[in-house]
Amino acid sequence: MVQFDNQYRQVKVKIVYYGPALGGKTTCLQHIHKRTDPQQRTKLYSLNTASDRTLFFDLLSLSLGKIRGYRLALQLYTVPGQVQYNATRRAVLSGVDGVVFVADSQESQREANLESLDNLSENLEANGLDRSSVPIVFQYNKRDLSPLLGIEDLEAQLNAEQAISFPTVAITGEGVMEAFAAITEATLTTVASRLGVDTSPQAVSQLRAQAQAALRPLVSVGEVESAGDGGVEVTRPTMVTEGEGPLPEQELVQEAVSANVAMTDLAARLDAVRTQLERKVRVLEGIADFGRGIANERDPDGVLQRLLDQGLELLRAQAGAIIVVPAAGTLREAVMSGLDRDPMLATQDEAGEPLALVLLNDSKPQLMARDLEGVGDSLVMEAVESAGYLSAVAVPLVAQGRVAGLLTLYGDGSRPPLDEDDIQLATVLGSAAAMGYANALAWGRLEDLNLGLEAQVNARTKEVRESLDEVQRLAADLREKNVLLNDAYRDISELDQTKSELINRISHELKTPITSLLAASKILQRSDDGVSEGQRRFVTIIRDEAEKLAEIVQSVFQASILAATQQRPECSSVPVQQLLKSALAPLRELAKGREVALHVLVPAGLETILCEPQTMEAALRAVVKNAIEFNQGGGEVKIEVRRFVRDSASWVEVKVVDSGVGIPDVELPYVFDAFWQGGNVLTGKPRGVGLGLAIAKRVVESHGGKITISSAVAEGTDVVLELPQGIEAEA
Ligand SMILES: Nc1nc2c(ncn2[C@@H]2O[C@H](COP(=O)(O)OP(=O)(O)OP(=O)(O)O)[C@@H](O)[C@H]2O)c(=O)[nH]1
Ligand SMILES: [Mg+2]
Structure with missing residues (x-):
């Protein structure tokens, strides 16, 4: 039974x-x-x-x-x-x-x-x-x-x-x-x-x-x-x-x-x-071996070959193939065993599509074997049988949601028909292989990318090397030009020095004869005896021209001072009294002529200040001269000197206060500009070429100091010179 x-x-x-x-x-x-x-x-x-x-x-x-x-x-x-x-x-x-x-x-x-x-x-x-x-x-x-x-x-x-x-x-x-x-x-x-x-x-x-x-x-x-x-x-x-x-x-x-x-x-x-x-253990061992093998396989076709070999062995199948999808709409057998052509690729359905495509689109594992109820898709079964096999499995290879191919395995009459156990086994192998295949493809792409990158890096390195050579050539060129430039600069500096010395000497040499000329013409103007009207006119002409000449010499001298402020001053300890004396001496007559009193206040104990005597003398003279010229008859000019401490350093302040006409606010910002002449509010004619305050400012600043001006119209003007003394103040 x-x-x-x-x-x-x-x-x-x-x-x-x-x-x-x-x-x-x-x-x-x-x-x-x-x-x-x-x-x-x-x-x-x-x-x-x-x-x-x-x-x-x-x-x-x-x-x-x-x-x-x-x-x-x-x-x-x-x-x-x-x-x-x-x-x-x-x-x-x-x-x-x-x-x-x-x-x-x-x-x-x-x-x-x-x-x-x-x-x-x-x-x-x-x-x-x-x-x-x-x-x-x-x-x-x-x-x-x-x-x-x-x-x-x-x-x-x-x-x-x-x-x-x-x-x-x-x-x-x-x-x-x-x-x-x-x-x-x-x-x-x-x-x-x-x-x-x-x-x-x-x-x-x-x-x-x-x-x-x-x-x-x-x-x-x-x-x-x-x-x-x-x-x-x-x-x-x-x-x-x-x-x-x-x-x-x-x-x-x-x-x-x-x-x-x-x-x-x-x-x-x-x-x-x-x-x-025992069979299951063998199968599991086979799967484990297979997993290890494909994990290290870098060649996509190698993965497919391993899958086919393992599938044939573990399922004891007689033939098989792996069909891949190299590009959308194309199918090809990547590896094959015991077949000339995979029946799933050789046979087409009613719509003319290869059966493999139908199976791939279905993307589910398929068992093809005759049983009591027959099989679902008779076309597929017929294809299997017409190729001389009795059963088959077809497993789509899916990795990361993408169908990469189709594994087909065929059994002939020498074995029992492939069954559900076989399809399960093929599915396990297929999913492991699909992952390995995707990895191997990704690895290949990475390698290509690396090669591309390497080529790019090489090309860029070459470019960089070339531009580096170019930069070096330019740098050498620049160095040569710099040497030439330095030579030229030295020549110019020497020339400049010579020029400054020349101007200095000429202005100095001219001063004495001009002063004599002026004095003589003044005396002649004052004396009445034996001078005809015609002669007097000539004397006036001589005096006027001599004054003009004195102005010109003064301007040339100032210009040379201005040029000197572009170099670092050569400071020394200068006695204050002497500095003020030589600065003010040429102005005494001017002050007397304009009925302006000069007062100098130097506190006891302030013997010397640190400065370059020649330029500082010119600066002081320019400021005081301005104060005299912009004064009114009966007015006064005070020169106050004091020592003070700022930021733990010792400074000297020279303040020149006049009781003159003052400078309107709108003009104050321009008074230190070269060639500025505050003519409008003057009682008298403007004098000089307007270099005085500009020179003073340059000289003070070249000493690291500061010059400021404050003024009130009809009251007077204060000019303050502050000079660092280069020594630590005593605590
Ligand atoms: N020469 C020859 N000897 C046979 C053949 N078949 C069986 N024998 C021998 O006959 C003897 C009995 O064979 P068994 O297969 O044990 O016979 P059995 O029918 O199982 O016997 P029981 O179990 O006792 O009923 C053995 O020695 C066999 O080798 C045959 O075809 N030719
Ligand atoms: Mg027996």
Whole structure:
């Protein structure tokens, strides 16, 4: 009876190898065990007697992959052939879905075969089963021995219902797998009815196709087991007879067989779980290796190649490809294995789009395998099948929300169809690879950028170097010009010096004759005797011209002073009295002539001041002269000198106060300008060329000092000169 196991989502099909003692049943299972894929089978469990005859049964469990979400498991049992173990045979037959009757072809075994076949019918009946409703396949075994019964004989004796039969040699495996495939197929009708699809002939034929596809790789695998008894577990149970007193033999055997069936079944299940776990561990290790590999992969195509290799290995697929999207609207196979062209790229849908594009746009993993309900997209399935494959998975490679490509893997008839587990695995690999691919692409772009930057930096470095050379050339040029300029400046300075000295000397030399000329002409003007009117006129002309000449000489002298203020003054300690005396001497006559009194006030103890005597004398003279000239008859000019302290430094103040006409406010800001002449408010004609106060200001400032003026019209003007003394004031 086909069993459903909802907890493990399994459908179990029970096939029992039946026949006379020593007919070769166990040998058949051993052969099937050796020939099948270790991934799809459990160990072979044998419960034997001490002399290695079958005591209870042998059990081999095989997996046929998934059908409608259920794993289809075939459970192959043998019974003990020895007559005395009938109770065991009966127990093992319970719930059987198909029987392989292993007859012994030797002439000597004619009776034993017949007895065993009868015994089978009896025991089926005892289990509530009808002999005609249980599928049966015959093996006429030991065809290598003699004397043998003819096949026709055997058929006539045993196979009245003309079931499928095979001549076999179990020790070499001849015919064994064929008989196994035949009984499996024969049980599928029962499976279909258990799955509830037996009413649809189409569903049944699909189930058959699927089972055949699943069986094909199982029976086509060569000898895979290593030498020795690897994968075979032999148990020699001891019968429990003591305890609750003697049981009737029948019940005892029933109990023992049931217990052993349950135990072996559990062992088989554990073995299946172990196989699955081992596979999962291998897969996880593969994924971990893969992750490490792509994390260090800098080449995008390298990432894709690793993905394809790993996908083929872990999914045990026969072919595959990775299609990438190099630019919008274009698709190409980046890497391929076992294919000339990816069927998903070679085939187009009704709209003329390649199927790969449809799958990419869908951006969901797709499983393509025929099952009972068929597949969603028959076009895709057709493309897979027309390329010679039976199943496929297609997984879009998505990283950071961008679809970068499509991984396709194809399975042929040598493996069970790819299933949900495979697609999950491919999805895990695909998402890791998509990330690695995006990283590798980004890395490449970064490298390109770096190269570009390097080129730019080189170009800029060259430019900078060139402009640096240019700057150096200019600097050298500038240095040369500077030398020339310095030479020229020195020449000019020398010339200037010579000129100043010349002017100084000339003005000095001219002063004395002019003064004499003026004095003589004044005397002549005053004397009456013997001077004609005509002569007097000439004397007046001489005096006027001499005065003009004196003015001109004075101006030239002032100009030379002005020029001198552009250099640093050469200061020395000058006696105050002497400075004032020489400054005022030339003005005494002017003051007398204008009836202006001059008063000088120098406090006791102020002996000297620090200045350049020649220019300072000119400055003082200019200020006092101004005060006299802008005065009125009977007025006075006071010159007060005092020492004071400012910011802990010693200063000297010279204040020139007059009682003159004063200067209007609007004119005050201009009085220190060169060539200014305050003519408007004067009582007399303006004199000189207006350099006096400008010279005073320049001289004072060239000494680091300050000159200020305050005035009130009709009252008088105060001019204050402040001069630093270059010494710390005493506290
Ligand atoms: N020459 C030859 N020997 C065979 C063949 N099949 C089985 N044998 C041998 O026959 C003996 C018995 O085989 P088993 O497979 O143990 O027979 P069995 O049907 O399981 O026997 P029980 O478990 O006692 O019922 C072994 O020594 C096998 O090697 C065959 O086709 N040819
Ligand atoms: Mg046996």
